[in-house]
Amino acid sequence: MEEQIAMLLVIAQTSGFLAPIAFILLHFLRQFLFIPVVVICxxxxxxxxxxxxxxYSVLGLLLSSLLFFVLIHRMPKTHGKLSNIKKKWFGEYRNLTTGQVAILRLIPFIHYHLLSFCLLERYRGFKDYMKASFFTNLPLAFFYTVFGEFISRFTPTMIVVILFSLSIFVYILREKLTVIKWRDFFKATA
Incomplete structure (x- = not known):
């Protein structure tokens, strides 16, 4: 991970006034280069x-969300795979709220685009999806930008406490009502 950060630093320092544009484009291309969001933030x-x-991180993440919105509708197999993963992880009838997605994005090992898919399932329209993406990307970008240097100094106990606290927040912010359609309920019990 330190090698990736060092490479990013060299690229950004040598690009001068184009550094912000290169940084935003790096966020945009991050998913194709398999670089974690946390590293770039x-x-x-x-x-x-x-x-x-x-x-700059919020702008780059919004571009990434825009790309996801455009591409996921053109790739039905990927849509189906993400739907199956969402059902396995979160349950078939569970829709994550915007607050839950924002908190889950703070946990580094939860897939960024799986959470984008959860937002897409909740907000089908482009405007609502991008608005929700903005509100869920803001804490992620802010947290890892501000506390990035200090995260490497955390003890394992402190990391466990933070992850436990985040999981409590996810539980508190859950959707408290689940609606199951009549035919789905009886199909599951039959």
Missing amino acids: IAGGVLFGTVAGTF
């Missing part, structure tokens, strides 16, 4: 500072 904090790093 941490690099944004180191390169640009808290405010600018958060701003």
Whole structure:
């Protein structure tokens, strides 16, 4: 991970005034290069500072969400696979709220685009999806930009406490009502 951050630092420092554009495009291309979101957000904090790093990270993540919105409708097999993964992880009738997705995005090992898929299932329209994406990407970008340098100094106990606290927040922010259609209910019991 340190090698990836070092590579990002060298690229950004040598690109001068084009560094913010290169950084935003790196967020956009991140999913094809298999670079975790966390790594790029941490690099944004180191390169640009808290405010600018958060701003550039949010822009890049919104572009990534836009790309996901466009591509997922054109790839039915991927849509089906993400739907199956969502059912396995969160349950067939469970829809995550925007608050839950925002908190789950803070947990590094939960797949970014699976959570984008959960948002897409909840908000089918483009405007609502992008609005929800903005509100769920903002805490992610801010947290990892500001606290990026300090995360590496956390003890394992502190990491467990933080993850436990985040899981409590996910439970508190859950949707408290589940609607199951009549035919689905009797199909499941038959």
